[in-house]
Amino acid sequence: MFNLSVIFDIGVVALRMLMPVYAVVIVYQCYAAMRRRRRTEKPLVTLFNIKTGEKIPIIFWENSIGRGRGSDIVVSDPTVSRNHCVLLRRKEGWFISDSYSSGGTFVNGEETIGRKRVLIDDIIQVGSTEFQFRRGEEFNERLTADRFFSKVSTKPAIKSWKLMLLITIFHFFMCVEAMFWNGGTAVYAPVVVFGALTVVEWLFFFVSSFILRRVNFELEALALFLTGIGVMLLVRQELRSAYVQLIAAVAGMIVFCIIIKLIEDPDKVNKLRLPAMIVAVCLLLLSIVFGKITNGASNWIYIGSISIQPSELVKILYIFIGASALDVLQTNKNLIELIIFSAVCVGLLALMGDFGTALIFFLTFLLVAFMRSGDFKTIILAVSAAIFGVTIVLKFKAYVAERFSGWRHIWEHTQDNLGYQQVRVLTYIASGGLFGVGIGNGFLKQVAASESDLVFGLVAEEMGVIVAITLALAVSLLVVYARAITTRSRSTFYSITACCAAGLFVIQLSLNVFGATDILPLTGVTFPFISCGGSSIMSCWGLLAFIKAADERTYAVKR
């Protein structure tokens, strides 16, 4: 006794139930593919200890040599300094660079000044220890791989185009749901947006595979998956924003490609640091001078009808400025330059009243500082400085203190700004259930900032809490990937930028999700890739470039 409408309803619900499973499959496939197609664990070169006859495999692109236990090549020789020198590989070949060691570093008996090229069979002398520089094949024991890459099944990874197809179909399902939005008008609007999205995605894929000739595409695929979800969610909220978001995403992809190109040579990057600092400070100053005050923060610049949030773009520059190659790190240990620059940035952000971004900057500073030096004393200093700053902020900025006063008491503030957004996020997350009420059927979209600050709630309400959690995990797992490729990067510059970029994603994600759900007392931070916001999506793609660049396969051209 089923009539047509019941069958139709069953179809709609079945689709909603399919989506979470499908999302899990896509995210799994992206990460599974990232684990595969790596070069085998073989030493690049071998150091032969002439005295002991020991063969030391060199597996990294940059290797520290020293007495310290943290060194990549530990030389137990009292005449060797703790951080003696760095052996590094560049396009031109292998170099050695002394790190102001007390005894100096010698190649074929000649003391090195700055970087010195080493050739096969050269003799490297550190302290009283002598190594002969030999080919990688000299070392014939097996090396164990990182856990992320070990035990990978021999089955080949899903082909990139198949992964892309899966993602496109997922977006298509979202489009179908949006078309049948309850009482929806303009049935074709979702189709048009979906069409444009598909063209952008596949165009990017073709550019990457055939013009740039990149071997792998999983990282970009994951980002496209998230970006597309953000765009499709906007269709039933504000159509114009969907197009703006898509255009900004294209700009982001261009930024992505440019950054990868720009940082191709980790040595040239050093020369770009000062200009980058100037640009960063200028951008921040620009938004103080020309910025319009929105929600108590003057972080927006309006150029005609386009609004930009410069602080989003400064994040990219910030990480870029913070990172360096290993030999530079070892010779230039002090962080003062970075601390001053950070203080200026945070100060300018505080002047703007954008405490959310200031906080993100501060946390990023901690990440960069730690990755660079690993020095807890520096960090303790920075933390105490920040606590001091925060105290002042709480004292002078009443509304920040107010945010805290509503925290964990939102149910007493369902109708005022201390809890209005958060209680609605929770109510609508719960209303969505596991599978959501369907694209466009939600009511959270009527709440201000639901497409940006509260987007986690929007996804949970319309697509179900499983999808929302899956997407959050997809972003947070970038850290696992970034960490796994750390030792395979072509320079510590990439290791630092990748880990910091991934860490920044997790910080933003945490502040977004937990701020909107009253676990943390802060809102106004975007969900990476999904939140509506042109500057935000561009900065996400920009940050992603760092993770992409850290994978040594990125610059290895397809043969």
Add this chain to the structure above:
Amino acid sequence: MKKMLRRSTMIFVLTIAFIGGMGYLTFELVTQADDWVDQAYNAHISGEGGLEQAGKIYDRNKTVLAQTLDGVRVYNDDASIRKALLHVVGDNSLNISTAAQSMYRSQLTGYSLIWGLNMPESLKFKNDLTLTIDAETCKAAYDVLAGYDKKGACVVLNYQTGEVICSVSTFAYDPNSPPEITEENEKEYDGVYLDNVLSSTYTPGSIFKIITSAAAIENIPDLENRSWYCSGREEIGGNEVTCVEAHGNVDFKGAFAHSCNIVFAELAVELGADKMTDTANKIGINEAFNIDGINTAKGHYDVSNASTNQLAWSGVGQYNNEVNPMQMAIICGAIARGGSSIKPTMISDGTDELLKAIGFDTSKPDREMFNSSTASKLDEIMRYTITNYYGDNLYGGLSVCAKTGTAEVGENKEPNGWIVGYSKDSDCPLAFACVVEDSGFGSVYAAPVAEAAMIQAAKSLGASAVN
């Protein structure tokens, strides 16, 4: 590079912290989702679209009280039943916050964490709810009460099982066509969104003599042997206490039956503020009673700042005393049960999921309100009041014990007429409380409401006395 890997562990810790946070959020979601959903602003269930998705509400005989037909929420066919049960069932406006449709809205609409809300109409799992209420009894009580065109309340409950059989509150309106309340008709609908049975308190007047009696029985050993002379008025604590008439020589039983103010005023003063307060607190006058998660309005007995004369008046249920109708029915039920009260409920049955979501509690812990000897003495004098004063034929053969009250409220208003009591019949164990505001003698106004409700309730229960 090894150092980088080691340092990057700190960033890895961030991810672990994030996953931990997500776990905490999920935990909160699983444990609190019902509360989160059940919010007035939740557009999935409120507004005009809300109750269309709710299941049916039945009375104890499976009479449909509310249901959705063709996407419209409709109520019982009988207009009297609709109005009588307005405050129990509720209406589409959700203005009556203690009504079943407001209290259990998200459960009736079939909310579950798995499916959320807003499933397509054809696939929705609806939850039905069966109340312990008897629609016909409510109708009988309502018809009498509405005939006065006064505000009032009538509650009847089974003191053995706790089931509430009848709960009627006036003023009321027809939930099928809710009125728009304007300045012109606001008098007619004064307090209409409040369920007087659960959420109002009234000056008790003479029904409070039950509590004063309990204090006297427990604290004055020679009470039975005493006698008093009532001349209709007497000066206590520098001011007069008056009676409706001069009762002459009375003993304790006679004083209770004739509701002699002089005797109970003197008893209250003799007992003193402490003993009166102790007894009132033991009975729970100053407490709220929980009925399926709804708290009744708290009564009030506080003589800490009272003068002797005020203490005297508090003994006859005046001064600043207040009681709630549901509370009085529970107290009468406790007397009938030999001293311990039962926790009332209005929910008879529902889908397991719904009962679980409501947190339906089948355990009904007793609470001792009276010593068993006190209860049996109260039973004796309340029974004597009916047999020797009002006549035993009024309740269709039920053995009723009761006390009326006529509470002066001042402000140029007529008194609140009260009657509270219970039937002793083992196949009809019912306690009741009725109040009619701004009316007159309890025996004239409240008693007929109780009578109609009790007789109909006895019929519905199939009691032998009325058949």
